[in-house]
Amino acid sequence: MTRNDNWKSELGLETLKKVVSRCIPQWTDGLRDWQLDSVSTLLSRQHLFTIAATGEGKSALYIIPILVHLEIARNPEEYPSFRFRPNPVVIVITPTKALATSIIRELEQFNILGFSYCHQNITEYRTKKINLENLISECNTWNLICIDPEHLSSPEWRRIIEDEVFRSNLILFSIDEIHLIRCLPENVPVAALTATSAVGEPTAALCRSLGLIADNYHLIRRSNERSNMHLVIETYKKTPGGSKYARILDYLRSGRKAVIHVNTIPEAYAIYTYLWDFIPSEFNRLRRMRMFHSLCPDKYNNETFNLIESDPYLQVIIATAGFTQGVNRKKILDSISFGFPSTLDDFWQAKGRVGRDPASLCRGIAIISPKLLKSAADVVKMHKDPTYTIKSKNSQSNNIKTFETLAIEKALFLVEPTCRIANANIYYVLADQSTVTCAPSDMSRHMIFLPPSSVHHYLGFQRLLPQQDYLRSENPQNTLA
Structure with missing residues (x-):
């Protein structure tokens, strides 16, 4: 039987549920419906843009694909229908060191090894005279690499991404907190994740900057409300x-x-x-x-x-x-x-x-501050009535300054x-x-x-x-x- 990437099929979805049940028995309820939809999309090598609340489980979208490939690599005869990478690697772009640290810690509960490509760790490997570039390219040490946008554009990482072995094992390019980053690799499914991307132009602008247009990506939008x-x-x-x-x-x-x-x-x-x-x-x-x-x-x-x-x-x-x-x-x-x-x-x-x-x-x-609340009220009034002016000695300059420093969505929320x-x-x-x-x-x-x-x-x-x-x-x- 020829192996394929059709994880959106009935067989693919059932197989995905089976793998999650076997690899993460503590998840007694398995994946949520939106997670199942998202992960199957990524395993089918399609781009994904997911907007969901903080703490709702977006990290599963780059963790589960790793577990799936590792499980099939261990037991290929049990999953004859699907392609797999023997040493799967996921790149997660993280805008802050704290986020990278949080992700690496979370991987430990799934027995997945991750690495934060940051200045501190780079210096440590150079001091030990270990070729970190080769170590990453060989794909035998870590299944997930966290990296910030600055290092991703470095000559070292251009060579890593062009390496044939690394490219053959790269299964996903995930951008956590997508609202902070603008970039997109080629020929690799992308998972763009965030809890805060407003309906309309803010989301459209993100999609344009990433090349997510027409039917080449799957969008999932959920409320970012925290009921607790x-x-x-x-x-x-x-x-x-x-x-x-x-x-x-x-x-x-x-x-x-x-x-x-x-x-x-x-x-x-x-x-x-x-x-x-x-x-x-x-x-x-x-x-x-x-x-x-x-x-x-x-x-x-x-x-x-x-x-x-x-x-x-x-x-x-x-x-x-x-x-x-x-x-x-x-x-x-x-x-x-x-x-x-x-x-x-x-x-x-x-x-x-x-x-x-x-x-x-x-x-x-x-x-x-009370001053911020008053400024928010002024912005809302000026938004509704362009003729409204702040009563002060420098009304016109105050109007301009208030509009420039306080976005209408922030002002509406405050008042x-x-x-x-x-x-x-x-x-x-x-x-x-x-x-x-x-x-x-x-x-x-x-x-x-x-x-x-x-x-x-x-x-x-x-x-x-x-x-x-x-x-x-x-x-x-x-x-x-």
Whole structure:
């Protein structure tokens, strides 16, 4: 029988389910329907663009193809219908070192060896006088390589990709957090993955830049809503003699493990210094709170990454943008953004760091300045009425500056009066505000968003549960203050 790549057939789908059941017995329910559709598309060597929520299982789209090829290589007589690579390799483009580290750690539970092609590891192999280029090209050491866009364009990687052995074993080119990257290889199926690509021109622009046009790719769009997340947007108030960071303490006193997202490194140090004095003296402050940013040594950041899961006494991580993209640490329950990120996409990526365990209740929090909220209201008014002007001494210049620095989708989200979850569903999933209405529900203290039809489709809801449900802690004595 001639082997083929027709994984979309009935035989292909059943074989895929069989392989997953055999290789990952802990996944008792197997692949979700959209994952089955996605993986079979990639195994059939077709391009794929998938938009799904953070933590929903997009990493399976580049992990499962590796397991499939390895399983068939071990037992070729059991799968006579399908082609396979004896030493399958997947390239995953990762825009940040933190994302690469997260992916490599995740591979361990599937017994897959991965490698992060970053400056630290390159230097280590050069010091040991090991030819890393040859090691990768031979395809005998790692099944997955994480690499950033800068290194991918290097002469070394051009030679690797042109190597005959490497090309014959390359089964997939995956671009994680596709909204940050613009590139596309030739003659290899591409998996473009993200949680934040708005309907309309943002998605169309990504597709054009990647050459995903007409019928040469398969698009899967799912909601990026997190049903286990309570969303909070509030303004800070600086009182005489007080600090604008004081509101952060009200959330940290719960004892829940939290990441504080900041826009700049100086802000990270300012918050770290402020919180330092609120940690009781009986606790090791350096163990209780850590930072994660580009000025920290790679060794320190990697240690922080591991301690998030392993050390119950580490409660607070203060991080810059590098921690917002794709990092998977299930012990983090609260994401606190001090100051709103530059874009709505960046905000949702940051909130995606929490609640990775669907059974947990997490909080997505943003503490913003009153000035930002007022600017957002001005932008919305100017968007609706071009004749509207800000009443100040320099109205015209203020109008221009506000429009240039605050995108309308971000402004609409900030001033949303009823439910910001519904607002996000409109922007990322529906693109038409007329199809969503907010209405009370029979479900106690929940807000449900219903399209105007006789059938109620639950597009999203924001949990409004009693405060103690969010503030419970496994170690209540280990509070910050």
